[in-house]
Amino acid sequence: MKAARRRQGRQERGAASPSNRKQGRSSSSIRFALIFLLLVAAFAVATASAAANRWIHQPLSQLIVIFADPILGMFGPAGRFGNVLVFREFSAAIEEACDGVLPAYIFLAAVLAFPSTVAQKIWGIVLGLPAIFAINLFRVITLMLVGAFWPALFERVHIYVWQALVVALSMALWICWAEAVVRPAPATSR
Secondary structure, three states: OHHHHHHHHHHHHOOOOHHHHHHHHHHHHHHHHHHHHHHHHHHHHHHOOHHHHHHHHHHHHHHHHHHHHHHHHOOOOEEEEOOEEEEOOEEEEOOHHHOOHHHHHHHHHHHHHOOOOHHHHHHHHHHHHHHHHHHHHHHHHHHHHHHHHOHHHHHHHHHHHHHHHHHHHHHHHHHHHHHHHHOOOOOOOO
């Protein structure tokens, strides 16, 4: 009698057949995509405001200039004036689009939308956002070097290489977080 009940319980639990599991994964994927897109839209609207410019974009641009200046100084004469970096004869203003907020909020939306615990999300944010801003700082420094030494390539590298690369690296960070922190460890065999 007990064996029959156990078998019946397993069969009922087995009702989560491969097709049911696919359906569950599909609905999870749709849920993730919808939440992700809603969060990206919300962050885009929020970061486009005058308040965001004052409290997020301008301070981040200033931080990038402050950190980039001494690093560029190791390669030659460098200076800063407000949000403008100068390296050798080349200068560039670090504007709103250069502050790393866009890839940061794409990453943040992906972490928040992904099915995981609050602690896992916190780890993703705590580790991921500084990494994205470090990548963006590296981007600004390399662009200043390109602008100073190969000015004809600056626009191409700025628009076609680094903009796509920063977003791709942000998503790679998200994948690493999902794989390392969220994905369950494989079951051990008995």
